[in-house]
Amino acid sequence: MTVKRTDVTSGAPALWTAALQGFADLLVLSGRSTQTVSLRMSQMRQLACRFPDGPASVGSATLAAWLARPGLAAETRRSGVACVRRFFSWAVSQGFVLVNPAGDLPVPPAARHAPRPAPDDAVASAFAGADDRTILMLLLAYGQGLRRGEIAPIHSSDLGRDLTGWTLVVHGKGGRLRRLPLWPETAERLRGRPSGWAFPGQSNGHLSAARVGEVLAGALPAGLAGHSLRHAFASRLWNATGDLYLVQMMLGHAHPHTTEQYILPAPAKLRDGLTRLSGPLPQP
Numbered sequence: 001m002t003v004k005r006t007d008v009t010s011g012a013p014a015l016w017t018a019a020l021q022g023f024a025d026l027l028v029l030s031g032r033s034t035q036t037v038s039l040r041m042s043q044m045r046q047l048a049c050r051f052p053d054g055p056a057s058v059g060s061a062t063l064a065a066w067l068a069r070p071g072l073a074a075e076t077r078r079s080g081v082a083c084v085r086r087f088f089s090w091a092v093s094q095g096f097v098l099v100n101p102a103g104d105l106p107v108p109p110a111a112r113h114a115p116r117p118a119p120d121d122a123v124a125s126a127f128a129g130a131d132d133r134t135i136l137m138l139l140l141a142y143g144q145g146l147r148r149g150e151i152a153p154i155h156s157s158d159l160g161r162d163l164t165g166w167t168l169v170v171h172g173k174g175g176r177l178r179r180l181p182l183w184p185e186t187a188e189r190l191r192g193r194p195s196g197w198a199f200p201g202q203s204n205g206h207l208s209a210a211r212v213g214e215v216l217a218g219a220l221p222a223g224l225a226g227h228s229l230r231h232a233f234a235s236r237l238w239n240a241t242g243d244l245y246l247v248q249m250m251l252g253h254a255h256p257h258t259t260e261q262y263i264l265p266a267p268a269k270l271r272d273g274l275t276r277l278s279g280p281l282p283q284p
Contacts (some may be wrong), residue, residue, distance in 0.1 A: 012045045015054035020044055023087050031175040035149050044192055055091050059145045060101040067105070078108040115264040117232035118224050120140070126219040132189070133199065134219050139186045141216055141226060145233035145251050146170060148226055149209035154198040159190060166191075167270045172252040180250060197208065234262035240271050 006117060008024045009017045023044060027037045050066055051058045067080050081102075088102040100244070118126075124141055130138060140146045150170050158169040160179070166187035167179050182190070201207035207215075216226025230251070237249050248259040 006013035006055050008256070010045075012048040013052035013054070015052065016044075019055050019091060019094075020048065021088075022094060022096075023090060026090055028110050029096050033171075033173060033175060034204070036174070040083050040086075043080055047084065048185070055088070056098070058088075058097075060104065064105060065099045074108065074111040079108065081105050081107055090283060092125070104159070113261050115231050115235060115262050116228055117235045117262075118220060120212045122221050122224055123229070124167055125221060125231065130219050134215055136186070136189045136193075137212060137215055138219060138229065139183065139189065141229035142184050144168070144180060144232055145230050146228060147172075147209075147252075148212040149173070150213045150252075152199060152201075152203065152209045153206045154190070154206075156190075156193070156195045156198070159187070170252065176252065178249070178252050188254035208242070209222065232260050235264045235266075240262045240264045 009020050012020055020041065024037060024041055027040055047066070051062070063084065067077060067084070072080070084102045085105060085107075088097060088100045091097045092131070092181050120179070123138075126138055127135060137151055140151045141148070150172060153171055154168070158171075160167050160169065162179075162181070164181070165184065166182045168177050168187075168190070169181050170180055172178055197206040199207040199212065201211060204211075204213075213226045215227060216222065220228070234247050234251055237250060238244065241247075244256055244259060244263075247263065248256050251259055251262065253259045257283070
């Protein structure tokens with residue numbers, strides 16, 4: 001992945017230029033995805049514009065106040081803290097600053113979200129009105145649980161076979177790869193695409209993750225995001241297997257507590273669990 005200096009430093013004060021480019025290079029060498037590098041550098045440019053006199057002008061109190069400013073979503077604040085902690089730790093090692101102003105920043109707890117799977121009727125409606133390209137995206141999101149950023153860069157070279165059928169190498173977050181079994185229909189449609197990128201576009205030759213998200217959201221009824229298809233996949237797989245580890249592996253999550261936030265147990269499964277109790281409650 002190539003990071004353009006103009007993209008990294010665009011709009012940032014001159015006293016931040018060298019540090020921003022160096023940090024971007026560090027992220028690339030660390031194997032961060034294009035999406036992650038773009039997010040981190042956007043965060044750093046915002047910080048630079050707030051403290052235009054360079055990294056050494058950032059103090060602990062003013063940095064904490066900036067990160068605690070009103071209006072930030074919890075996940076945005078948590079991501080910002082992670083970014084500046086990484087940046088200033090590196091900046092000390094490179095001599096851009098003498099003291100790390102982010103060293104004592106507390107890491108906000110991760111927000112827990114309720115699962116929000118797309119309803120079955122909404123999914124059926126999306127498939128019914130979709131063209132061939134959109135149907136393939138829907139199959140990859142709803143039938144395989146892929147993120148939009150994993151759908152966008154699928155290449156014909158990612159397809160393969162194991163002893164039982166077709167598989168797909170998925171390029172996950174942080175450059176992590178996982179090989180997933182494919183539904184026969186999904187495999188057939190992928191194999192039917194021309195050799196090369198499954199979804200050609202202007203982002204390094206393929207569609208951007210944002211554009212894939214727009215296509216998925218456009219196919220669904222108003223108010224549903226494409227990511228709701230991934231939640232639906234996770235919920236369906238768990239309700240079918242009861243195996244959290246399997247769902248975690250399919251989704252490519254690093255931690256099972258993340259996977260838990262994707263799963264909505266079916267009412268019938270909850271009732272079935274109740275009926276499996278060994279007996280009635282003790283009588284008073």
